[in-house]
Amino acid sequence: MTATSIFVNLPTNDLDRSKAFYEALGFTINPLFTDENAACVVFSDNIYFMVLTREYLGTFTEKQIIDTKTHAQALIALSRESRDEVDAVLAKGLAAGGTEPRDAQDYGFMYSRDLEDPDGNVLEFLFMEQAAAEQGPEAYLADQAQAAQSATA
Template structure:
């Protein structure tokens, strides 16, 4: 299994820590300092929340403002619709926003959550074997 590190620019490290721990993540203090915080999603997935200023030292490209430009979205498949709704509720309570209504495709239920900096996260539940049963399913909002 590969280990995944997703680096995201943020404006406030303490706010990011509070938001992601509210979602159930932990912080790895050994990989955190004044420039960035290592958010542990699970044993193989880590978010590196890096100050915008320090993030800019890794590239010559301009750093996008995730509040107005979506460049990437990390999505997580969960075990039930209830788990999707629960993580969204936690994120909204911790200062996140839901940029669009839930999408219900019958075989897949999906909701998006933007963190306080505008970085996009997706959470979904897929009915086991459901995609094969409903290949022409149309999206509806929940």
Template sequence: MTTSIFVNLPTTDLERSKAFYEGLGFTINPAFTDENAACVVLDENIYFMVLTKEYLGTFTDKQIIDTTTQAQTSIAFTRDSREEVDEVLAKGLAAGGTEPRDAQDYGFMYSRDLEDPDGNILGFLFMEPAAAQMGPDAYLAQQEAAAAATGA
């Protein structure tokens, strides 16, 4: 069985949201798109359903937050290099997104956050493959030991 992921995101301007996500290089599935929602295809198993706030409200009895001032979730995506992280951020900024804080460089991981025009938070990160395999503490200890051995 294959699992697909559908993430529902609120928007106050559906057309603007569609243009933003297309600007990131994603596609819109017209079969699941109407005046209330757009299906953004990230890959064959991951989708964003960008929903008008009013329509999203029909899915829950809870209050739909104002994503420009409150964070409900942050969704992170890996990239294959630091350069790819920077490239996707450049696309997102050109498409109307904002970068809410400076890039974070942890030595084993590099990440940048991008907010869509509604304030939904998307993180993009690159993690050194060895750090992903070993864990960040072991990777950093190995890097420190290597630097000490070479006198760097």
């Protein structure tokens, strides 16, 4: 069975700027699916962002293409292997012209930071403790509290 691939379509006002931004984050552009209207940003073997000029994206829908600087349609969350990797990708994104619209969120079991690309599309990079992903956050935090209590007793 072939694995499902995910293609996220994002509007841009400046295709060249968007390509440079995503390449600065460490992702590649697939030239076979890139032209003057769109760029295929390869995140992984199964995840791709199609960064499309606003005009070209409009040919795929009858709905209004929103202004991503002032409106949110989706927040795209991408996991990383560690908190350090979250911080590293944010540093790259900020250096490449992105912005961080809010402070880092640290829930103990999960750490996340938001990055807006130059067009205002929001990418959330996060790290979650594997045990929290397997048990659920409440059970993980209860186990952590119990372990801390046992260590001080």
